[in-house]
Amino acid sequence: MSPPLKRVFRFDLWINPVFDERMRSQTDIQLDIGRLAAPDDDNAALLEQAHIYQISPARDELPLKWHAREDLLKRFPNLLAVSSGAAGFDTVDVDACTRAGVAVVNQVGGNARSVAELAIGLMLSVSRKIPLSDRKLRTERGFSRESLMGHEISGATLGIVGIGHTGGQVAHVAKAFDLKILAHDPLLSEQDIRARGGEPVDLPTLLAASDFVSLHCPLDNTTRGMFGAHAFASMKKGAVFISTARGGIHDEAALAEALTSGHLAGAGLDVWMPEPPPLDNPLLRLENVVATYHTAGVTHEARRNVAAWAADQLIGLLHGEKPPRLVNAEVWPLVLERSGSVLKANVPRALQSS
Structure with missing residues (x-):
């Protein structure tokens, strides 16, 4: 039986290439990149299948409709975790994620x-x-x-x-x-x-x-x-x-x-x-x-750090490891419980019975 395919979604906002490289090095992880300029339905179709949402932390960079709030979490129940691309997480409603059994991770210290x-x-x-x-x-x-x-x-x-x-x-x-x-x-x-x-x-x-x-x-x-x-x-x-x-x-x-x-x-x-x-x-x-224009953490070194840290943390999370920078630690047991059924849902029925 093939391992369940794990899906990671991000928008086409700039990120250091190391994130995509590390994600694509994993044979059981598929990285999907949505285009902010694309129709909402196209991006929703990708997010509907996603287990991880790698999100921009800049509230004015990401349209409000794509912030990780209660309404988005209800639309996309397969999400196991939302990962901020920095130390802050202004685009994430942590309490709503906790109620939904969704882990929130950040890259605190990277920049x-x-x-x-x-x-x-x-x-x-x-x-x-x-x-x-x-x-x-x-x-x-x-x-x-x-x-x-x-x-x-x-x-x-x-x-x-x-x-x-x-x-x-x-x-x-x-x-x-x-x-x-x-x-x-x-x-x-x-x-x-x-x-x-x-x-x-x-x-x-x-x-x-x-x-x-x-x-x-x-x-x-x-x-x-x-x-x-x-x-x-x-x-x-x-x-x-x-x-x-x-x-x-x-x-x-x-x-x-x-x-x-x-x-x-x-x-x-x-x-x-x-x-x-x-x-x-x-x-x-x-x-x-x-x-200055919110550039304190915008250096080549810092952006590479947070991209690499995010990728490594998410790869570990998708393989059952507790993330080292978990914002809502109390939700982790529920995330582990949910991950079994959510990830199994991605396996074709023929393989589930094999």
Whole structure:
């Protein structure tokens, strides 16, 4: 009897080729690639047969109808797992997946170093006015070097909100600049925070004492809107706000007000709501804002890491191995139970009785 054919589906959004290569190296796994431009029925026909949905984590990159929400899960009951192509999973309703007996996996840590490097880069860019100097040198004359005078970051205090995989990497890199590291992370013990290079403090203390505040927490119901007018007002006067986390954690209008009032000295923003932000977004008109397009984790190294990790994790999952980056761990026994009947359904009847 031939082994059951296992089906993996993804859309034709860019992914490092290593994902497809590793999937296609498995004789019992079929990779199907849907085209976002194709008729919905064509993609639905592929998803209907899929056991794994490799999904883009970028909420504004993937049409809402293809997000892994309750309605999609009901339409495609053969799904055993949804795999995010990064650490975040904004396009996945984890609670709905858990109720449906569907595992959610991510690639947390795969792009941590890349994100950390950009976070430090944003601190340097804002403090040393690198983008402003570049723009002026290309378009103007008659300005002085002193008009572009910035500040060293060495010896300053960096407050890290969320010192997990990425925040821990930020702390590690920041040590090279002799930064004092404060950290707030309700998911970690004080011992764990210290082990990752931070001094554990509550959020009000971090905001009041930090010259830089850098966000590295997920977007969920506990963090959505966490940084609004009150949080920005609580930050040290002249501080710099950095976010490479997710749009929606900070209030963009409140941040613009804190910057234009002079309370905050600058901001480095890689994440927006929506993405990309409209050209008339007030933050894009401020010279003390350095803006990037959610590219913190978009490096060749990081994209290869997450693609390889995703492929290896899914191959293991389809062969009964518990995934190492399982978001909803409580669902795993049910996934194993469901996999027997779901995968058997793919075997022709003649082979099932042999």
